[in-house]
Amino acid sequence: MLDEAIKYLKKSDPVLKELIDTVGSCQLNHIPKQSNLLEEMTRAIISQQISTKAAQAIYQRFLELYTYQETLTLTPEAILDTPEHKLREVGISRPKIRYLQHLATRIIAGFPIIEELSAMDDETVITTLTQVKGVGRWTAQMLLIFRLHRLDVLPIDDLGIRKAIQNLYHLEQLPDKHSLNNLGQKWKPYRSIACWYLWQSLETTIKNNRTKIVN
Incomplete structure (x- = not known):
């Protein structure tokens, strides 16, 4: 299922494709399920x-x-x-x-x-x-x-998602809820997977910035 989702997202959004190629395989469903x-x-x-x-x-x-x-x-x-x-x-x-x-x-x-x-x-x-x-x-x-591993959830109130989109799509300001919802339409029915990669982009940016400082 994840392979199918990633292929779909890469085809539907060139910006997300570049991010997916940078981050690599999705680990979303590798999270333990034992907790109640x-x-x-x-x-x-x-x-x-x-x-x-x-x-x-x-x-x-x-x-x-x-x-x-x-x-x-x-x-x-x-x-x-x-x-x-x-x-x-x-x-x-x-x-x-x-x-x-x-x-x-x-x-x-x-x-x-x-x-x-x-x-x-x-x-x-x-x-x-x-x-x-x-x-x-x-x-x-x-x-x-x-926890429930639903594949098509878009948390439009998430500040990290909004910040990631601002960075990746070179926006002057954070996208509002309406803009984020419209952008997310191209990721359906795998918006959860897209969000996972957007969250990872924040970590990737941090690591890249640290590398630049050290060098």
Whole structure:
């Protein structure tokens, strides 16, 4: 499926073709699938509006609160039983603590599990997930792309995607949502794959810039 998607994208967009040739094979579907909905959603909430590096560090400290003898015991009940000061100590803000608690409450009440979400269409998944406080459309779309492996998701609110497009298409300013949506039409039905490459372009740019500085 990925080979077919990449061939299609390279044929439909010369700019994306050059990027794909630079980045190489797509690793999107190589991401492990073992995590459950609670792990995915807590990670997504903790990661909001902070850098990837900071999010990874905080999330790791968060998981350590629920790890005993190398066994993860993260459950919604455990989150609700955790004193707020303990969550604050690992770097989680008060609003995000409220979001985590609300997520835990919803899961206990019978929130859909990953397998049930997998049977839903994209918009139904988004509508379902955004019932949780602090979970917006972008967060739901990240789960669609990275956990449910949906191939045609375009997160038009993603700043990284907009910045990558500005760089690659030599735009004077960041594209607005309408422009991004129009551009994404040529990538259908593989917009998730296109987005993965756009995200990679930001890393490629950083590496290239570092190389120039060193030389």
